Amino acid sequence: MKMRCASFFAGVGGIDIAFEQAGFEIVYANELDKFAVETFKANHKTFIDHRSITDVQAKDIPDFDIMLAGFPCQAFSVAGYRKGFEDKGRGDLYFELERIFIEKKPKVIFLENVKNLVSHDHGRTFEIIKKSLMDNGYHIKHQVLNASEYGNIPQNRERIYVVCFQDEQAMKKFQFPEKIELTATLQNMLEDENTIDEKYFYTEKTPFFDKLVEEIKDAKTLYQWRRQYVRANKSNLCPTLTANMGTGGHNVPLLNVQGKKNTIRKLTPRECFNFQGYPKDFILPNISNASLYKQAGNSVVVPVIKRIAEQIKKVL
Structure with a gap:
């Protein structure tokens, strides 16, 4: 029982x-x-x-x-x-x-x-x-x-x-x-780059894109835009995910995927759930990304x- x-x-x-x-x-x-x-x-x-x-x-x-x-x-x-x-x-x-x-x-x-x-x-x-x-x-x-x-x-x-x-x-x-012991890496939590929609990538149209390009260098570190500056999370950890990621902008952690033209992107909702340890078969329903x-x-x-x-x- x-x-x-x-x-x-x-x-x-x-x-x-x-x-x-x-x-x-x-x-x-x-x-x-x-x-x-x-x-x-x-x-x-x-x-x-x-x-x-x-x-x-x-x-x-x-x-x-x-x-x-x-x-x-x-x-x-x-x-x-x-x-x-x-x-x-x-x-x-x-x-x-x-x-x-x-x-x-x-x-x-x-x-x-x-x-x-x-x-x-x-x-x-x-x-x-x-x-x-x-x-x-x-x-x-x-x-x-x-x-x-x-x-x-x-x-x-x-x-x-x-x-x-x-x-x-x-x-x-x-x-x-x-x-x-922490054996899982950032890479374990990320999705296959080839499956990630373009909408998660930043372009020249993004405000302060130049600043992001200058500071966000690789895919082994997660970065945050802090209104005026970029903060790198050095310890190979994801920063604490917050509810205000749903308010848009750059509250979602960022990374630089090598080998594409516009290489800076934010984590997808699925990746954020991965960083909370949800099972792979956890279903994300068809609702807005802001909600997810x-x-x-x-x-x-x-x-x-x-x-x-x-x-x-x-x-x-």
Whole structure:
């Protein structure tokens, strides 16, 4: 009998895929964004509740053992101007989770967020979250893990993972995974150049094209345009992918493909999902690239979460 998970702020279902790969069953998912729902439906059999979590009553949700939530992080990240719980409608969505777990009493709660959650508002935000969990009988472990060190994914992506158990003994037995060697390279994540559409390539018509040509030299490094200058990511890693890749322009990492006339291009949406460790057969539906880039940037690194899910399974 597989343990049952309910997924909140499910996005395109990255956390769900990781837990399924580790042998859990997803019995319910909730996501408001209609484009993310479309991608979720293309890849999951699970019913997805497309309402705002504020409208979801605990009685609407089938019983489950594990709550999964990559709750909205804009309110807690530098990108969201550090508003935290004052950011009505985003920061306070954590309390919708609290309302549900108080009633449903899952054995385990798994939360994922930006690493700034720990330091936000001088640590007060995270203290409030921890207190809410402990007051409701949960025992907590948390750690910041980088995808490049724990997921064999060449992306510099640090996230905080919070694992909460009702059973104190289970919490004491639970260990976050150990670091693993990074053997995957940028090249492993890139598509065959011959299949890449011209629309991903930059031309002389691109503003500051000359500056890009001057700075962006090879395909073994990923670069970012930083409004005034080009930044190279030296460590053979992809820079942290962000939701604002979907806002167009040069927010998507760039590289220089040798041997073509216009050689500078941006990563494709598929490559961005590769850099999040999604399976090769993950379907990208026929929606705008802007939506797909945003979904990839908002998503999670699947192999890191799979390894945490395996550790949870071990102690249960």
